[in-house]
Amino acid sequence: MNPMKSSVYWPMIRYELSKIVGEKNILDSDVDLDASCTDTWWVSRRWIAKGLGIPKADVIVFPQKAEEVSRIIRLAREFNLPIIPRGGGGGDIGGSVPLNGGIIVDMKKMDRIIEIDESSLTVTVEPGILQIHLEEWLNRRGYTTNHLPASLTCAAVGGLISTSGSGVLSSKYGKINDMVINIQAVLPTGEIVESLPVHRHSMGPDFSRLFLGAEGTLGIITRVTLNVHPLPEIRQFGTFLFPDLPTAIEAGRLIMVKDLKPCVVRLYDESDTKAVLKNILGIESEGNYMIVGFDGFREVVEAEKKVAFKILNEFASKNLGEKIGQYWWDHRYDSYYPPHALEGTDFVHCVIDVISGYDKILPIYYGMKHVVEEQYKAWDPTFQAHFSHWYDWGISIYPTFVLHNPPPTFEEQVNLFNEVWEKCAEVVFQQGGVLNEHHGVGIRTGWLLEKQEPRNFQLFSVIKKTLDPDHIMNPGKMGLGGLR
Amino acid sequence: MSLKEHEKTIRMCRFCWMCRHACPTFLYTKNDAHTPRGYGLELSMILDGLRELEPLNIERIYQCSQCGLCREICVTHWPEDDMIHGAREEIVTAGKEPQRVKQIANSIIEKGTPYGNEEKKWNVPSDISGKKHTEVLYFAGCSTRQNHPEIIESIHKIFKVINIDWTMLESEKCCGMALFDLGYTEEAIKVAQKLADTISDMGPKVLFTGCAHCYRTFKEKLPEWGIKLSSDLRIYHTTEYFEQLISKGKLVLNKVSDKLSISYHDPCQLGRKMGIVDAPRKLIKKLTGEAPIELFHNREAAECCGAGTTMFLIDPELSEGIAKVRLKRVKEEQAEVLVTACQNCKTVFVKGSKNQKNSIKIMDIAEFIALQI
Numbered sequence: 005m006n007p008m009k010s011s012v013y014w015p016m017i018r019y020e021l022s023k024i025v026g027e028k029n030i031l032d033s034d035v036d037l038d039a040s041c042t043d044t045w046w047v048s049r050r051w052i053a054k055g056l057g058i059p060k061a062d063v064i065v066f067p068q069k070a071e072e073v074s075r076i077i078r079l080a081r082e083f084n085l086p087i088i089p090r091g092g093g094g095g096d097i098g099g100s101v102p103l104n105g106g107i108i109v110d111m112k113k114m115d116r117i118i119e120i121d122e123s124s125l126t127v128t129v130e131p132g133i134l135q136i137h138l139e140e141w142l143n144r145r146g147y148t149t150n151h152l153p154a155s156l157t158c159a160a161v162g163g164l165i166s167t168s169g170s171g172v173l174s175s176k177y178g179k180i181n182d183m184v185i186n187i188q189a190v191l192p193t194g195e196i197v198e199s200l201p202v203h204r205h206s207m208g209p210d211f212s213r214l215f216l217g218a219e220g221t222l223g224i225i226t227r228v229t230l231n232v233h234p235l236p237e238i239r240q241f242g243t244f245l246f247p248d249l250p251t252a253i254e255a256g257r258l259i260m261v262k263d264l265k266p267c268v269v270r271l272y273d274e275s276d277t278k279a280v281l282k283n284i285l286g287i288e289s290e291g292n293y294m295i296v297g298f299d300g301f302r303e304v305v306e307a308e309k310k311v312a313f314k315i316l317n318e319f320a321s322k323n324l325g326e327k328i329g330q331y332w333w334d335h336r337y338d339s340y341y342p343p344h345a346l347e348g349t350d351f352v353h354c355v356i357d358v359i360s361g362y363d364k365i366l367p368i369y370y371g372m373k374h375v376v377e378e379q380y381k382a383w384d385p386t387f388q389a390h391f392s393h394w395y396d397w398g399i400s401i402y403p404t405f406v407l408h409n410p411p412p413t414f415e416e417q418v419n420l421f422n423e424v425w426e427k428c429a430e431v432v433f434q435q436g437g438v439l440n441e442h443h444g445v446g447i448r449t450g451w452l453l454e455k456q457e458p459r460n461f462q463l464f465s466v467i468k469k470t471l472d473p474d475h476i477m478n479p480g481k482m483g484l485g486g487l488r
Numbered sequence: 489m490s491l492k493e494h495e496k497t498i499r500m501c502r503f504c505w506m507c508r509h510a511c512p513t514f515l516y517t518k519n520d521a522h523t524p525r526g527y528g529l530e531l532s533m534i535l536d537g538l539r540e541l542e543p544l545n546i547e548r549i550y551q552c553s554q555c556g557l558c559r560e561i562c563v564t565h566w567p568e569d570d571m572i573h574g575a576r577e578e579i580v581t582a583g584k585e586p587q588r589v590k591q592i593a594n595s596i597i598e599k600g601t602p603y604g605n606e607e608k609k610w611n612v613p614s615d616i617s618g619k620k621h622t623e624v625l626y627f628a629g630c631s632t633r634q635n636h637p638e639i640i641e642s643i644h645k646i647f648k649v650i651n652i653d654w655t656m657l658e659s660e661k662c663c664g665m666a667l668f669d670l671g672y673t674e675e676a677i678k679v680a681q682k683l684a685d686t687i688s689d690m691g692p693k694v695l696f697t698g699c700a701h702c703y704r705t706f707k708e709k710l711p712e713w714g715i716k717l718s719s720d721l722r723i724y725h726t727t728e729y730f731e732q733l734i735s736k737g738k739l740v741l742n743k744v745s746d747k748l749s750i751s752y753h754d755p756c757q758l759g760r761k762m763g764i765v766d767a768p769r770k771l772i773k774k775l776t777g778e779a780p781i782e783l784f785h786n787r788e789a790a791e792c793c794g795a796g797t798t799m800f801l802i803d804p805e806l807s808e809g810i811a812k813v814r815l816k817r818v819k820e821e822q823a824e825v826l827v828t829a830c831q832n833c834k835t836v837f838v839k840g841s842k843n844q845k846n847s848i849k850i851m852d853i854a855e856f857i858a859l860q861i
Contacts, residue, residue, distance in 0.1 A: 038530055094505040338563045341563040341564045342500035342503075
């Protein structure tokens with residue numbers, strides 16, 4: 005029995021919810037809760053794979069306007085019930101997993117496209133729209149957000165904003181944070197608030213930033229205005245093989261600091277290069293391969309390519325040509341479809357996304373690689389990484405670790421998972437990098453948030469206590485506590 | 489076939505979110521249980537003994553339209569539609585099917601139609617039906633006979649200008665696809681065998697149907713079920729048959745189409761499952777002089793109208809909701825007429841466009857051809 009459902013208050017709460025959203029917009033059967041109480045986090049998949057059951061919310065509600073969200077929150081406050089905001093629900097951090105009952109506020113019926121402003125190039129939408137649907141709608145009109153993360157088909161716009169998402173074109177077009185112009189949100193006390201209507205300019209503080217990466221702990225986003233772009237005339241790629249990682253990073257850095265604007269820069273370490281080039285492209289090669297893409301008007305792309313490729317050719321051991329890059333672009337999401345290589349086996353797995361300045365990224369990479377490969381040798385580890393968001397001030401790295409032969413019990417595996425995370429995090433903190441900057445924090449790394457920067461976390465905690473004194477919004481996430 | 493035989497698909501789909509955005513039921517309900525992942529998750533929990541088949545998850549399993557779009561857009565093409573079909577077979581074997589499903593199945597088994605009542609009358613001379621050894625046998629299908637006499641009348645109108653001897657069955661019985669869709673595979677094979685015997689006894693050279701579901705039975709399921717029709721019988725869908733006749737000059741159009749803008753909706757069973765996507769487009773081009781305005785999701789990747797083979801009978805409200813979602817996207821293309829090539833698509837589109845602003849005219853392809861005569 006779910007906690008609240010066994011309470012004597014439950015019929016009253018159920019009745020009130022029904023008055024707010026209508027009976028058709030409430031789900032509370034096991035079959036519906038099963039599908040909405042899990043995400044793609046390794047631990048939540050293990051709960052299911054090992055038959056351990058799923059933590060359950062009491063009910064799912066689908067509001068259709070901000071006022072309904074406000075009334076749901078006020079009701080939850082009255083009964084001290086957890087609220088779990090849910091967008092696409094496909095994150096990998098446990099962010100939308102209900103830890104001890106409560107109300108899932110599923111935003112997917114708030115998915116209207118309210119307005120497109122074709123003079124200022126903005127689109128105003130409700131947050132429950134899946135990013136793929138927004139993209140398709142814009143593409144039909146000749147526009148794009150240029151926000152194309154691997155979660156394109158699964159993530160809702162509200163979820164992307166709440167986890168500070170980055171897409172594959174971030175090097176030129178920025179993170180979702182850079183695209184947000186205006187946000188309307190409902191606070192944990194039920195008030196509907198709205199930020200200023202212009203892009204990153206404000207008289208006084210710009211409170212739209214408050215909700216970026218807040219993972220539903222500070223309120224629920226109910227409307228957002230994003231900037232959009234015309235679809236590019238062309239998008240072209242080059243592929244280069246480098247003799248070693250430092251050389252490749254230096255070549256990429258030079259492109260970025262010289263203010264060239266590649267839409268894609270993606271560099272694979274030796275082990276990822278081997279795997280990708282051999283398994284997917286059938287090429288036997290040692291080294292590090294990099295895909296670089298440019299988009300926009302043909303003349304501009306040709307000019308930028310000319311300058312950038314000249315730099316890259318100076319450092320590269322081999323120019324692999326344009327076809328591989330185009331193939332990668334066309335198939336970049338294929339590996340997300342089953343069969344996933346590890347499914348059906350006992351494994352411990354995670355992607356650790358980290359960002360830092362150029363001077364710190366190699367020590368971070370080699371430090372984490374050493375931790376995984378040397379300290380966890382007994383569990384048959386693999387460590388591979390790619391570098392995929394490049395800016396003129398720094399670079400992001402995605403190392404993936406897999407322990408192929410972990411200890412048998414779930415408890416031992418989770419301990420190991422957390423231990424690897426902690427040791428890798430120590431490397432990142434020592435070097436001055438930032439962890440988890442665009443996959444979100446959730447439960448997965450909530451316990452590391454304070455360790456990363458105690459003073460930043462202190463400010464976050466103060467804001468949280470002020471806005472959500474009863475701690476009803478997404479409790480148990482981001483290290484903020486609040487579990488009943 | 490038992491659920492266990494679909495275990496691989498179940499376990500693969502239970503953690504995968506890549507096709508959810510295309511699932512027609514999900515697009516309307518926004519319920520994650522209504523997605524291949526949701527189904528995979530629930531069925532894996534059933535296999536693992538953590539859940540049982542009970543009324544609410546059974547209801548969800550019958551709310552899949554079996555359109556197959558999830559399988560189509562899956563890069564690795566996991567057969568999620570087969571997985572749901574396996575679950576329905578398991579439900580039927582366990583005798584746990586919902587009352588409405590049981591009613592429909594019993595009606596087909598006992599009366600040869602899911603509708604259970606008398607067929608509607610259509611204005612076609614009775615001496616056309618029941619002729620043996622004609623060149624052509626037109627098989628309307630039970631849903632056309634019940635819901636769309638205008639399609640049969642259109643076929644009659646077209647044949648009036650063609651010098652081809654044609655007929656219909658005096659009494660058509662279900663082809664078996666609806667029973668198969670509901671999970672009654674053994675019964676489906678039995679009714680399909682009876683129908684195949686009747687058709688063989690009639691001895692036509694050509695069999696054509698406007699029902700995408702019947703077409704799939706004739707072309708794909710009968711061979712799969714080991715049921716034989718005459719080896720030289722040629723089988724066509726309406727779109728293929730008339731496109732050929734026009735190409736060969738056997739069907740001459742007397743009237744140039746009004747300058748209407750046309751969009752074509754690919755029925756799932758015809759386009760995605762049977763690969764008939766070019767014939768309807770060629771046909772429309774021959775009828776209007778212009779290719780149809782393509783919908784954003786089209787051909788093999790077209791979104792489902794919401795009817796399914798039986799979903800519009802089991803859960804009409806859900807079907808209508810899904811149809812409205814598809815129509816909303818259709819309207820973006822601003823066509824005046826939406827032509828489709830399956831009577832079930834027409835049924836739910838007409839229902840879904842009622843009382844809507846700027847509703848689009850919806851026609852079956854046979855009606856559209858008949859307009860040009």
